[in-house]
Amino acid sequence: xxxxxxxxxxxxxxxxxxxxLQEAGYxxxxxxxxxxxxxxxxxxIEAITGTRPVFEKVDLKDREATLEVFEAHPNIEAVIHxxxxxxxxxxxxxxxxxxxxxxxxxxxxxEAMQQYDVKxxxxxxxxxxxxxxxxxxxxxxxxxxxxxxxxxxxxQICEEIMQDYRVPNPQINVISLRYFNPIGAHxxxxxxxxxxxxxxxxxxxITQTAIGLxxxxxxxxxDYNTPDGSAIRDYINVVDLAKAHVVSIERLLNGxxxxxxxxxxxxxxxxxxxxxxxxxxxxxTGAPLKYKIVGRREGxxxxxxxxxxxxxxxxGWKAEKDLEETLASAWKWEQHYRSKEKERx
Ligand code: NAD
Ligand code: UFG
Numbered sequence: 001x002x003x004x005x006x007x008x009x010x011x012x013x014x015x016x017x018x019x020x021l022q023e024a025g026y027x028x029x030x031x032x033x034x035x036x037x038x039x040x041x042x043x044x045i046e047a048i049t050g051t052r053p054v055f056e057k058v059d060l061k062d063r064e065a066t067l068e069v070f071e072a073h074p075n076i077e078a079v080i081h082x083x084x085x086x087x088x089x090x091x092x093x094x095x096x097x098x099x100x101x102x103x104x105x106x107x108x109x110x111e112a113m114q115q116y117d118v119k120x121x122x123x124x125x126x127x128x129x130x131x132x133x134x135x136x137x138x139x140x141x142x143x144x145x146x147x148x149x150x151x152x153x154x155x156q157i158c159e160e161i162m163q164d165y166r167v168p169n170p171q172i173n174v175i176s177l178r179y180f181n182p183i184g185a186h187x188x189x190x191x192x193x194x195x196x197x198x199x200x201x202x203x204x205x206i207t208q209t210a211i212g213l214x215x216x217x218x219x220x221x222x223d224y225n226t227p228d229g230s231a232i233r234d235y236i237n238v239v240d241l242a243k244a245h246v247v248s249i250e251r252l253l254n255g256x257x258x259x260x261x262x263x264x265x266x267x268x269x270x271x272x273x274x275x276x277x278x279x280x281x282x283x284x285t286g287a288p289l290k291y292k293i294v295g296r297r298e299g300x301x302x303x304x305x306x307x308x309x310x311x312x313x314x315x316g317w318k319a320e321k322d323l324e325e326t327l328a329s330a331w332k333w334e335q336h337y338r339s340k341e342k343e344r345x
Contacts, residue, residue: 003027003075004249005118007060007109008082009053010037012193013124013182015045016242017080019191022049024246029073031066032083033059036196044190060105067108070116078120078249081109084154087200088128088299091151102154103161110165110172119171120252122245125159125178127234127265127304128152136271137307140178140263148299159263166260173257175248180234180267180306182241184326185333192333193238202274203235203327206281207334210289217289219274221296224303230274232303234267237321237329241266247317258314267306268319277323284328 004021008014009030015037018028022045030042030053039055046052054073058065060083070076084102085091091098106123113121129152130138131145147153162174183203185192198214199205208214222229244266251257272280282289312318321329 001025001027002077002253003029003073005029005031005069005073005076005079006082007031007079007105008084010034010039010041010055011082013179013238013241014080014082015041015191016186016238017082017245018045018053019048019186020239020242020246021249022051022053026249027075028053029069029076030055031058031060031069033057036085037194041191048186048188048190060108061101063108063111067112067115070112070118074116076116076118078122078252079109079113079118080122080245080249081106082124084124086151088149088151089200091149091154095150098150098154103157106158106161110162113172114169120173120249121162121175122248122252123158123162123174123176125176125263126152126155127178127180127267127306129156129159129178130304132301133304136303137269137305138265139307140265140310163261170260172260173252174261175252175257176261176263177244177248178263178265179241180236180265180304182238183235184237184239184321184329186239187329189329189332189336192330192337194337202277203330206278206289207330209291210281210285210287210331211334211338215290217278217291218294219278219291220294220300222275222293223296226273226303228273228275231300232271232273232305234269234271234305235277235323235326236267236319237326240319240321244311244315244317247315251315264311264315265306265308266311267308269306269308271303271305272323277327280323281327281331284324284331
């Protein structure tokens with residue numbers, strides 16, 4: 001059994017990826033400091049897969065503690081590095097914490113990989129690096145635009161760090177995955193997105209409004225240059241996204257990567273507006289969602305969706321689930337989680 005270290009493995013995308021890795025036969029070691037997730041996620045992963053991943057509660061800002069994880073698990077062959085702070089607005093308020101957390105963590109992982117001779121890493125990047133793209137759909141060759149917040153800048157800097165690091169260390173293989181907008185939850189509804197506090201992202205805000213936790217959804221802008229005036233994104237199912245990580249790990253471990261540093265867009269290739277997402281969600285629940293149109297949110301781009309041909313052809317991976325099925329999974333998760341919460345009270 002091959003061992004993969006998953007940083008941020010109790011988080012939203014990480015937990016779904018751990019499930020897919022275990023189901024594909026990998027042994028998983030999770031590292032997470034639980035700054036944005038809960039230890040109970042490990043139980044849920046076990047409930048879904050029948051296997052309990054190893055869990056190390058470690059802060060990757062702590063270099064020694066990071067090295068100790070590699071010391072304790074000498075069979076690690078690859079790392080998937082999800083761990084990061086990810087709230088765009090918060091990153092404007094506390095930029096140094098974002099730079100320190102996201103950049104130090106990557107550096108400590110690379111140092112540990114060097115010391116313990118681990119050669120493969122998959123990195124969580126974001127389509128935020130493209131900013132407002134000049135051409136749609138956006139390809140991996142599109143220029144990187146100046147980040148509009150420290151969060152996006154940490155993704156750009158991390159990509160550059162790995163590129164620079166490979167110059168004297170060409171034996172290190174990197175796959176950088178640029179996610180578009182991950183949404184939805186595992187079909188079991190045992191794991192899903194669990195934002196702490198008021199959600200910033202569209203779909204958790206929608207499900208929390210539908211369940212009565214929020215008064216109404218604010219739609220940020222209906223005066224964009226799009227067919228219905230609301231902003232367009234490429235919403236990708238989190239399980240589809242998780243599967244792309246398994247494919248990436250296989251590619252690295254089997255030596256099938258064509259270049260030492262590869263970049264793939266992970267999206268569906270289809271753009272949906274905010275109003276379309278609301279309509280699709282209403283179809284899923286069969287009930288109207290309470291929303292109102294307000295002004296644009298600062299820093300938002302008008303539209304971005306992926307050209308997925310490179311990921312489809314080269315990685316041999318394709319997003320399969322459609323928007324309605326994915327929104328239904330998010331709704332099922334919200335309902336399941338809140339009913340469990342009531343039981344606990
Ligand atoms: P998440 O917050 O649910 O998961 C990240 C996990 O990393 C959390 O469990 C958190 O506790 C952990 N973590 C953070 N800093 C850590 C540290 N110093 N040491 C140890 N653990 C630490 O976020 P997510 O949505 O699952 O995102 C995973 C990755 O994907 C992140 O790198 C994020 O920037 C990237 N990404 C996410 C999205 C999105 O919309 N969710 C889009 C593009 C890219
Ligand atoms: N939106 C609303 N109301 C809300 C929340 C969001 O109308 O309450 C709109 C936004 O204006 C945007 C769309 O819904 O048009 C999607 O917004 P999200 O906040 O869900 O997602 P973003 O596209 O803004 O950002 C996400 C991640 C970032 C990542 C980025 C990459 O949250 O981490 O994708 O494009 F960097």
